[in-house]
């Protein structure tokens with residue numbers, strides 16, 4: 001589904017991604033962990049198409065297409081979804097209207113007819129239940145004045161509504177209490193199937209107790225420095241990142 | 255009074271005025287005509303303002319002052335032309351003014367005669383002399399404001415709208431001003447006087463637009479008098495050509511417990527100057543002012559507002575918003591005066607702008623002068639760019655950039671447009687604004 005090869009990206013002369021390689025197959029869940037500032041959000045943003053970053057090298061193939069050649073909206077229509085670490089407030093646009101527009105733009109791109117009001121409402125009810133999000137929240141301006149937890153839940157709700165193929169979750173767990181975390185994780189798990197893949201970016205192992213990954217990668221200084229299975233996450237939980245940092249930094253010096 | 259003068263506008267107007275005087279047939283001693291002569295003298299002394307004038311610093315009328323217009327143009331605009339300016343779902347009392355001249359045959363009044371009186375100015379001088387004597391040019395400043403002086407001297411046309419005491423008008427009053435420039439360069443000067451009686455209530459809209467490709471100069475003054483407990487909504491809606499100079503003053507005088515609610519929405523116009531002046535001359539008065547301007551190309555839109563709190567326990571509230579595109583320019587100047595007597599005044603003012611290109615500019619100037627000590631006053635102005643984070647967020651959900659920008663700006667504009675409570679006018683504006691923002695984004 002997704003193949004990233006030797007991806008380099010920088011912002012304002014500063015190289016942040018320095019040769020990322022990995023592959024995601026349909027149905028897989030990949031966790032990306034790493035210390036703060038290692039480039040996790042940058043990778044997520046580059047995949048979603050944020051323009052601030054300059055891609056200096058490498059390729060990203062998504063279902064046989066050159067992802068880096070597409071606008072963010074084309075990527076979304078092709079099936080990529082990014083749950084933001086910091087969801088943006090959109091004053092004056094309700095979640096409902098926002099999603100109606102988004103869904104129908106994506107359908108238009110894929111040559112499908114618009115959802116009518118009844119179909120849309122049905123889907124909305126279904127998915128709202130999935131993430132236990134309140135209807136009144138959805139009729140307010142998107143994210144405006146939402147609590148941290150409400151914003152994150154709203155991200156997962158949007159994900160459920162858009163039915164993407166590749167879901168990228170950027171620190172969806174941060175700022176959530178344990179109950180909210182469970183709700184969000186359950187929502188994600190219900191969306192798992194053999195054709196839908198996930199890249200779950202997280203700083204802590206906690207989330208991975210609920211969303212069990214097939215693979216775990218450690219990102220540090222813009223490179224994947226270690227890959228493994230869910231046991232790697234447990235090891236990181238126990239030992240922290242310092243031993244990995246030391247390993248990598250000693251190699252760099254050498 | 256021929257239409258072609260090869261002279262500057264001021265000389266043309268002075269000559270036009272002399273011709274007008276000759277046509278008065280011995281009525282020159284009527285008070286109103288004395289007033290007109292005085293106003294013309296003032297205009298002659300003042301002349302057109304230059305950018306050295308503090309109030310005209312960012313709005314340059316020197317190009318206007320070099321042109322000539324036919325102020326006597328008339329028009330062969332008729333019923334069949336109405337479809338060109340069709341406004342869907344238009345209901346209520348609708349009055350048509352073509353090139354400043356009231357056209358009774360196009361207009362229609364629905365409200366009962368004991369609720370609403372609409373009288374053309376010329377007739378009002380005979381039919382309701384007491385109203386004219388008391389309120390015509392009573393508050394609009396024809397002494398220091400050149401355009402108001404000019405209008406006071408020259409405006410023959412326009413109407414007096416009178417809402418009787420204790421009457422609530424169900425149907426709105428909609429005044430449509432059409433600049434018909436299909437044949438020639440046209441000038442028009444309109445004067446309206448709106449008197450809202452004690453405890454009466456009305457919604458009034460002034461909708462301005464043009465047809466044709468020639469130049470247009472419109473100089474308009476609307477005076478409002480709100481008696482005790484009167485309530486008026488007033489919407490000024492502008493959709494005029496890029497070849498238009500629109501100079502307009504709305505002068506409002508409010509008495510005790512009256513309520514005035516204004517929304518000024520400028521969609522199009524080459525050069526626009528709106529003055530909205532409100533005098534709160536009583537207690538427990540409320541005045542609300544909303545504004546929206548969305549210039550594109552090289553359009554210039556200037557809004558000056560003045561709120562004069564003279565008595566205690568009143569409240570004024572102001573929100574103006576602008577979306578400035580291409581190479582357009584905007585000006586907002588908001589004055590709030592709180593006189594010594596006006597204790598317990600609450601006055602709020604806010605002006606927020608989005609500039610979508612590096613070439614568009616906005617000049618804002620809040621001006622608060624407070625002589626009372628027990629008041630709550632606040633003001634703020636912001637001018638920012640489009641919110642790129644929000645645009646990327648929307649794009650990442652599949653919404654094309656162009657549409658994302660449009661959604662963001664429509665939501666921004668909606669704060670003002672949603673204040674309009676005449677459905678046909680609101681729909682009309684929403685349509686115009688959606689179209690206008692459609693040109694944005696790559």
Ligand SMILES: Nc1ncnc2c1ncn2[C@@H]1O[C@H](COP(=O)(O)OP(=O)(O)O)[C@@H](O)[C@H]1O
Nearest residue numbers: 011012016035036037038039040041042043052
């Ligand atoms: N817009 C930006 N401008 C400058 N530096 C940035 C910007 N975004 C991220 N960085 C830098 O890139 C590095 C990686 O950041 P980020 O991808 O957010 O890391 P993570 O998500 O792993 O904490 C950090 O050093 C950060 O300061």
Ligand SMILES: [Mg+2]
Nearest residue numbers: 040041085171
């Ligand atoms: Mg991050």
